[in-house]
Amino acid sequence: MRADRVFAYGAAAGLLGDLLLGDPRRGHPVAAFGRAAAAVERVLWRDDRARGALHTAVCAGGAVALGAVAARVVRTSPAASLALTGAATWAVVGGTSLAREARAVGRALEAGDVEGARARLPHLCGRDPQALDADGIARAVVESVAENTSDAVVGALVWGAVGGVPGLLGFRAVNTLDAMVGHRSPKYLRYGWASARLDDVAGWPGARLTAVLATLAGDDPRGAVRAWRADAAAHPSPNAGPVEASFAGALGVRLGGTLSYGGRVEHRPVLNGNGRAVGVHDVERAVRLSKRVSWLALGVCVAARLIAKGRTS
Numbered sequence: 001m002r003a004d005r006v007f008a009y010g011a012a013a014g015l016l017g018d019l020l021l022g023d024p025r026r027g028h029p030v031a032a033f034g035r036a037a038a039a040v041e042r043v044l045w046r047d048d049r050a051r052g053a054l055h056t057a058v059c060a061g062g063a064v065a066l067g068a069v070a071a072r073v074v075r076t077s078p079a080a081s082l083a084l085t086g087a088a089t090w091a092v093v094g095g096t097s098l099a100r101e102a103r104a105v106g107r108a109l110e111a112g113d114v115e116g117a118r119a120r121l122p123h124l125c126g127r128d129p130q131a132l133d134a135d136g137i138a139r140a141v142v143e144s145v146a147e148n149t150s151d152a153v154v155g156a157l158v159w160g161a162v163g164g165v166p167g168l169l170g171f172r173a174v175n176t177l178d179a180m181v182g183h184r185s186p187k188y189l190r191y192g193w194a195s196a197r198l199d200d201v202a203g204w205p206g207a208r209l210t211a212v213l214a215t216l217a218g219d220d221p222r223g224a225v226r227a228w229r230a231d232a233a234a235h236p237s238p239n240a241g242p243v244e245a246s247f248a249g250a251l252g253v254r255l256g257g258t259l260s261y262g263g264r265v266e267h268r269p270v271l272n273g274n275g276r277a278v279g280v281h282d283v284e285r286a287v288r289l290s291k292r293v294s295w296l297a298l299g300v301c302v303a304a305r306l307i308a309k310g311r312t313s
Contacts, residue, residue, distance in 0.1 A: 003081075006081045006082050006085055008305065010083070011085060011161075014087065015093060015153075017090040018095055029091040033059075037059045041180075052188075055194075056195045060173045060177060067088065067165040070165060089160060091172075092156045092172035093157070093294075095149070101124040103283070104123075105137060106283035109137060121140060138282060139253075142278050142283060146247035146290070147244060149214075149243070150207045154206045154294065177195040214289060220251075232244075234269035235269060236266075236268065251285055252276065254275040254278070256268045
């Protein structure tokens with residue numbers, strides 16, 4: 001079986017597996033990678049960019065190498081290659097868990113249980129829930145759904161189409177490292193610099209594809225384009241900006257503004273300023289849009305892989 005077809009069938013199987021099974025409660029491969037990366041950090045950490053770059057190279061390079069070795073071992077067996085691609089895709093995407101956590105917060109808000117929603121929010125994002133009222137929590141959920149559609153699904157599919165199993169594992173490793181050490185804090189400002197920059201580079205194509213597909217699949221394509229063009233560049237993240245702006249325009253809501261991370265207050269630009277404030281019902285609308293974008297991304301990535309293979313044949 002050709003490599004492009006292996007990716008097509010394997011990625012579809014992996015995405016379907018995520019839809020049916022979600023993430024395992026115990027023994028998740030990404031959690032195992034996180035533990036390994038933390039062990040490397042304990043050995044290497046210094047308040048130094050070079051040490052942080054070495055940490056990034058060891059961890060991300062190790063994930064890519066593991067994927068390359070595994071793919072090489074099964075390369076003579078189409079069935080094993082397909083199974084490996086499917087398992088790798090299932091392991092690195094997280095669309096079902098994203099939807100489950102978003103809906104859990106949404107149900108709490110619908111029931112008027114703001115404290116319950118605050119307790120659940122840290123499962124989804126790093127916002128300080130005590131600083132948020134019901135509308136602020138709903139806005140945080142919609143923003144997290146938008147950003148994680150790119151980080152947890154579309155970006156992985158893009159790099160899987162480019163690099164197969166090594167691309168899938170490498171992207172998830174880079175994204176996980178950014179979540180672990182790439183944030184701006186006194187401890188990681190220098191050490192996490194390389195992980196943060198590599199995540200910006202790796203996330204660039206997936207974020208743009210996510211923004212395009214959200215524009216096409218949303219309720220207001222013109223509004224999504226307008227918000228993307230007008231507001232995305234003002235966002236502090238080069239990748240979250242286009243994604244959140246396009247989701248905001250597609251859903252007709254207003255995102256951005258003041259938020260708090262671990263007691264640190266940030267004043268972010270407003271995205272789609274002409275939109276209305278986010279309501280509780282927008283959580284479900286964002287989840288549905290995320291799912292449409294994810295499956296469209298699979299189709300685009302598979303088609304791109306098939307077309308590229310056809311041109312080189």
